[in-house]
Amino acid sequence: GIRVGAVAPGPVDTPLLRTMNDRARQALIAAVPVGRVGVPEDIWLGVKFVLECDFFNGRTIDIDGGLAL
Numbered sequence: 001g002i003r004v005g006a007v008a009p010g011p012v013d014t015p016l017l018r019t020m021n022d023r024a025r026q027a028l029i030a031a032v033p034v035g036r037v038g039v040p041e042d043i044w045l046g047v048k049f050v051l052e053c054d055f056f057n058g059r060t061i062d063i064d065g066g067l068a069l
Contacts, residue, residue: 003057005050010064011037033066 011017011028017037020028029037046063050056062068 003054005056005058006060007043007046007050008060008062008064008068009038009043009046010062010067012043013037013039031067032064033069036065038063038065 011032017025029035043063046061050061
């Protein structure tokens with residue numbers, strides 16, 4: 001059958017994030033409950049789960065360090 005899954009990433013350490021004003025970047029990091037922004041590997045682990053778990057279907061995984069709480 002057809003399965004559907006999505007990943008909704010939060011802030012991730014990318015070149016764009018690194019161009020942010022330092023004060024704004026620190027405020028963003030402070031807002032993340034786990035105390036850091038994500039790295040691309042964090043997002044990959046979520047994508048990998050969606051791909052590998054054949055019981056997962058019809059949902060979105062927030063990979064955002066707890067921002068959606």
